Amino acid sequence: MSFFRLLKSFWQRQSVAELARQIAARAYPLVRETVDPQAVPIPRAEARGYIRAKATPVIRSQVQALLAAESRLAASLAPLLVAHAGERVVQSILADLSRDKARQASRRAA
Numbered sequence: 001m002s003f004f005r006l007l008k009s010f011w012q013r014q015s016v017a018e019l020a021r022q023i024a025a026r027a028y029p030l031v032r033e034t035v036d037p038q039a040v041p042i043p044r045a046e047a048r049g050y051i052r053a054k055a056t057p058v059i060r061s062q063v064q065a066l067l068a069a070e071s072r073l074a075a076s077l078a079p080l081l082v083a084h085a086g087e088r089v090v091q092s093i094l095a096d097l098s099r100d101k102a103r104q105a106s107r108r109a110a
Helices: 003-034 044-069 077-107
Strands: none
Touching: 003 044, 003 077, 044 077
């Protein structure tokens, strides 16, 4: 691999990571609204699947909007962006739900 290809590959990875962060930031509030906190006292693995199922259509629409707006992006990036942004949103929501659960438990204890 030539130096320029290596550099281009590195730039694209950085770009994909940044785009995934932006997509996740835009999708997070929409997904958070659709996730019912009462439905998530299930095991963490099941909660992850539940959140991912709720997040995927929202993230796909965000990715499609981004690809339509940015002509420099290849459509082949869509699955990668959906995967990375989806994982970010799932992790963020799981962390939020865990914090909420801990707060509720401490209120009950008090």
